[in-house]
Amino acid sequence: MPEAKSAREQTKERHRRALIEATADAIAEHGLAKVSVSRILEKAGLSRGMVNLHFSSKNNLLLAVAQQFSEDYTSHWIVAMERAGSRAEARLRAIIDADFDPVVLNRRTMAVWFAFRSEAHSSPEFMPFIDSRDAKMQRTITSICRELCERGANPGTDPQIAALSIIALLEGLWTDYYLHPDRFDRDTARAVVLHTARAFFPDSFDA
Amino acid sequence: MPEAKSAREQTKERHRRALIEATADAIAEHGLAKVSVSRILEKAGLSRGMVNLHFSSKNNLLLAVAQQFSEDYTSHWIVAMERAGSRAEARLRAIIDADFDPVVLNRRTMAVWFAFRSEAHSSPEFMPFIDSRDAKMQRTITSICRELCERGANPGTDPQIAALSIIALLEGLWTDYYLHPDRFDRDTARAVVLHTARAFFPDSFDA
DNA sequence: GCATGATGAATGAACGTTCATTCATTGTCA
DNA sequence: TGACAATGAATGAACGTTCATTCATCATGC
Missing domain, CATH: 1.10.10.60 (Homeodomain-like)
Known part of the structure; x- marks a missing residue:
């Protein structure tokens, strides 16, 4: 105990x-x-x-909510990635899948994320909790991309640009879901991201 | 007069x-x-x-602000696109450039967009004004992609998926700017979108 | 061209409501 | 019984809105 x-x-x-x-x-x-x-x-x-x-105070409660959601999101993708094993491709796939998991991508969670994001600029105490795809996730994805570049020997691919593209795509598809939850299709969303991943790393991410 | x-x-x-x-x-x-x-x-x-x-009422004033920003955004990209002439590639380039124009992508404008977006689900009267990349823009970009598919004869490219990817990327890069306006680089952002466009349409969008 | 009445934009004190917060009191375990 | 979680009436500040009043501007008659 x-x-x-x-x-x-x-x-x-x-x-x-x-x-x-x-x-x-x-x-x-x-x-x-x-x-x-x-x-x-x-x-x-x-x-x-x-x-x-x-x-x-009410504001402290709001901060606690923001912190809770931030921690839940981060631990979710980290657990998913570690479960996927050590291969770079599997790890990136796991991060992508985690981002469209209904546990994370649902109306309530999105409402909370976007609400705090929109208030964080005028109330900076929320800033540490609004950046879902934060520095840690960016470092992780960039290092995965770097590994994929080296293994696949893709001379034209910049791991930084690849990571930035994938992260921006994830962000944009979240926004797409947030604005139109009814017409959003999780499988199409995953396919879009994998399609982009394949464009950067032709050897990996077969359909 | x-x-x-x-x-x-x-x-x-x-x-x-x-x-x-x-x-x-x-x-x-x-x-x-x-x-x-x-x-x-x-x-x-x-x-x-x-x-x-x-x-x-205060609420009507807020609605007027949302409408104003929505109309300004839409007319901006339409004017930019029409100025670019009739070639599909030039039109898509113009839309992308318009999206990162400081007239549109700046702190004040983003604060207003994201603020209304976050309140629109609980106050549906704002809904018509929060969808920057709305049905009209989606139709326009999809038809440009269809034209590029036919001209370039890219058998593997689905114009719908290409349009969805480009739009999601634009959304995601807006979010990136909104969260980190200081470290955002407009040229890199444009390059990222053009890189994706090139992945879908290898004949076009030379660097 | 000037005087005069009508118009309606502009003002700001006052209103009732809702807000977050306080704190004396009550209830409940250890 | 002592300690502390829980309660909810009370508080004053801030809120959006109302409306009687003011007065610059306009239309009209001469």
Whole structure:
């Protein structure tokens, strides 16, 4: 047993999580601009003072939500990549697949991501949590591309440009889903990214 | 002379525009969630009643801003494309260049676009104005791709997939600029899109 | 060309509502 | 019983909107 938590600590933790989930629900339903403490507490089924008790301010709760979603996204693609083994091609495929996994790419999650992104420029404290495809992911994909360049001996391919293209494509397809979730097709999206990967690395990513 | 407007009508129109510009400034500075009528009027240098006098409500003013930016974007790429002449390759190049033109791709404009996008799902009245690369642009680019397929006789290229890829890339690179305006390089961005275009249509888009 | 009444753009104090936050009180485990 | 999580009424600031009033501009009559 790692920690034997008392019943008290357990409900406290449960309430903390409930507030974060309720806030995400409220953002998805009403939009960040219309999210109020009252609406959050209504969704969570908790009393008025709870937000300030657990997070000391509404803004801190919003920060906790942003952090939660950021960490969930990052750990998701890292786990997927590591499960894929050590081959560069398999690792890149796993990252791409992870990006279109319904666990990540769904209406609620996108609503939260895009909401925080749009407020981060005027509230810089959100900045660390809005960059889904952050420096770490960029380094990872760039090094995969570099490996593919060396192995496949593609003289014309710049790993930096390849990585930038793939990441921008992932971003753009997220936006496509966000704007038109009904007409978005996950298989087509994956095919588009793999098509681009194949354009850079003809030896890999066979259809 | 098209219309001889009275001095009264001129100042009225000037105030209307001032409110729209001030609202865009306020969104860029404070974020949509923190834009209040007071802040807008402070920036515009006008009196309290002006928003409701000209737009009847704050929400209608926000709608007018969204519409303005949407129309400006659309007319910009259409003018650029038509100036490029009738050749398919030149037209696509013009659309790509237009998308990275500082007139369109700048901090203020992106702040406004992304702000409205993030609120449109909970306030559907904004929906008609948030889809920069809308159905019209998609039809245009798809038909250009179809023409390039036929002329160049690229048997393996699906014009739909090519158009989707290019549009998603443009979207993704906008997001890239929005998240990191300082480290964004317009020339690299253009090169990335042209590189992808070349992958689909090897006969065209020479570097 | 000038005087005069009509027009409606502009103003800003006031309104009711909603907001995030506080804190004295209550309830519940250890 | 002591410690602390939970409650919800109370608070004042900020919100969008209203509206009686003001006054520069315009149309009209002479």
